Amino acid sequence: MITITAVDPPGCGCTECLTGQYAPLDQATAQDIAALLSGQVSNHTSVDLRVTVTYTLAADRAIGASNPEAVCVEYAGTVWVLEPSDIVRDHGREGFTSPS
Ligand SMILES: [Zn+2]
Numbered sequence: 001m002i003t004i005t006a007v008d009p010p011g012c013g014c015t016e017c018l019t020g021q022y023a024p025l026d027q028a029t030a031q032d033i034a035a036l037l038s039g040q041v042s043n044h045t046s047v048d049l050r051v052t053v054t055y056t057l058a059a060d061r062a063i064g065a066s067n068p069e070a071v072c073v074e075y076a077g078t079v080w081v082l083e084p085s086d087i088v089r090d091h092g093r094e095g096f097t098s099p100s
Pocket of ligand 1: 009017018022
């Protein structure tokens with residue numbers, strides 16, 4: 001269950017981070033990051049996140065019809081390993097959406 005509404009810059013100590021409405025990036029959980037990628041929480045991080053998605057390309061499928069096997073998000077040596085089921089690619093649209 002996502003209770004935050006935004007991920008803030010690493011080390012942030014603003015009122016919202018202290019009350020738990022936002023999470024500083026360095027304290028964000030994998031679930032928070034999955035919600036960030038899905039657009040469920042706002043991105044206030046002001047940093048670039050490296051996202052690595054691993055697919056297996058089946059012989060009878062195009063990459064766009066394949067589902068991710070692994071999703072890793074990295075920033076400054078911290079790696080969040082996300083469950084691929086947390087992040088489902090919405091074929092033909094930008095970004096990611098969460099499964100409904
Ligand atoms: Zn903050």
